[in-house]
Amino acid sequence: MSRSAPPAPPLPPAMPGPVAVPTQPASRPQLQMAPRATHIDRRPDSQSESTWDKDAVIELLDVHKAFGALRVLDGVTCRIPRGEITVLMGPSGTGKSVLLRHIVGLLPPDAGDIFVDQRDVPKLNERDLLALRRGIGMLFQDGALFSSMNLFDNVAFPLRQHTSKGEGEVREIVMEHLVEVGLAGAEKRMPNELSGGMRKRAGFARALVMEPSILLFDEPDSGLDPVRTTLLCDLIREISKKYNATSIVVSHDVGAVRRFADNIGILYKGKMRQFGTQHEVELSQDEFVHQFFNASSEGPLGMD
Numbered sequence: 500m501s502r503s504a505p506p507a508p509p510l511p512p513a514m515p516g517p518v519a520v521p522t523q524p525a526s527r528p529q530l531q532m533a534p535r536a537t538h539i540d541r542r543p544d545s546q547s548e549s550t551w552d553k554d555a556v557i558e559l560l561d562v563h564k565a566f567g568a569l570r571v572l573d574g575v576t577c578r579i580p581r582g583e584i585t586v587l588m589g590p591s592g593t594g595k596s597v598l599l600r601h602i603v604g605l606l607p608p609d610a611g612d613i614f615v616d617q618r619d620v621p622k623l624n625e626r627d628l629l630a631l632r633r634g635i636g637m638l639f640q641d642g643a644l645f646s647s648m649n650l651f652d653n654v655a656f657p658l659r660q661h662t663s664k665g666e667g668e669v670r671e672i673v674m675e676h677l678v679e680v681g682l683a684g685a686e687k688r689m690p691n692e693l694s695g696g697m698r699k700r701a702g703f704a705r706a707l708v709m710e711p712s713i714l715l716f717d718e719p720d721s722g723l724d725p726v727r728t729t730l731l732c733d734l735i736r737e738i739s740k741k742y743n744a745t746s747i748v749v750s751h752d753v754g755a756v757r758r759f760a761d762n763i764g765i766l767y768k769g770k771m772r773q774f775g776t777q778h779e780v781e782l783s784q785d786e787f788v789h790q791f792f793n794a795s796s797e798g799p800l801g802m803d
């Protein structure tokens with residue numbers, strides 16, 4: 500990283516509301532973390548540390564969610580370590596996007612607890628939810644740009660919506676982030692004049708303008724060619740580290756995941772089948788995890 504910036508500010512303090520926000524959940528169900536790797540050679544570097552040892556900024560505890568008869572999350576538990584990149588993997592339709600939407604309070608769980616920076620997300624009122632979301636940058640699966648606004652206005656939108664900054668300052672911030680994601684010069688283009696990769700990077704710039712301490716990326720690499728996937732993954736790593744952000748990245752690209760993941764969660768059939776450091780997941784003896792993480796055709800997972 501060429502220049503260093505001060506770490507992103509912590510989330511604004513929870514506003515007083517009718518709901519008491521506990522600092523810790525009252526009861527914690529058994530975490531389904533990767534077993535501590537006592538029987539294996541531990542690496543001398545930080546990868547040998549277990550996610551158990553780390554400070555968590557996001558906690559999901561026994562989260563359940565169904566849509567009618569479709570049970571999507573069936574007791575998901577995980578702790579997302581602060582200041583690291585955690586990748587969420589799993590077959591298509593398994594609930595990865597649904598899980599992210601729970602973290603920002605766009606979907607309520609049927610049961611279970613979700614804490615973000617010690618705030619009890621499902622219990623937050625509208626005002627506190629908005630305050631929470633101001634501290635979270637989210638890149639949706641499809642980029643989710645407003646089709647009627649040009650690139651500049653799309654990226655400026657959160658600043659104009661959530662801050663009282665003047666247009667001069669807005670321009671300065673937007674241009675800084677457009678340069679960061681390699682889109683300087685394209686600011687007048689409409690979304691339909693941008694390539695898929697450019698739209699992703701535009702969504703990325705928009706996720707960054709509020710200097711969030713938490714970044715959620717839903718398949719930032721889908722639909723990109725291999726070179727752009729690598730470049731985007733490097734950008735995610737660089738920017739996450741630059742802002743000292745806690746990032747969750749949903750990705751199917753095992754090669755890319757190996758490049759930037761500190762921790763990996765693998766969701767399958769409504770449960771977090773494995774959650775641990777990349778090193779722990781690589782060493783997993785679970786045949787599904789092994790098949791998925793190695794993108795192998797051999798294993799329990801078939802086309803069905």
Ligand SMILES: Nc1ncnc2c1ncn2[C@@H]1O[C@H](COP(=O)(O)OP(=O)(O)OP(=O)(O)O)[C@@H](O)[C@H]1O
Nearest residue numbers: 566569571589590591592593594595596597598640
């Ligand atoms: N608001 C909703 N109402 C009803 N069903 C939904 C809703 N949102 C998601 N689902 C269903 O929940 C399941 C999980 O969806 P989700 O989008 O989380 O999958 P995913 O793991 O992100 O898949 P992909 O890798 O293809 O993006 C799917 O069967 C989907 O149709």
Ligand SMILES: [Mg+2]
Nearest residue numbers: 595596640717
């Ligand atoms: Mg999805």
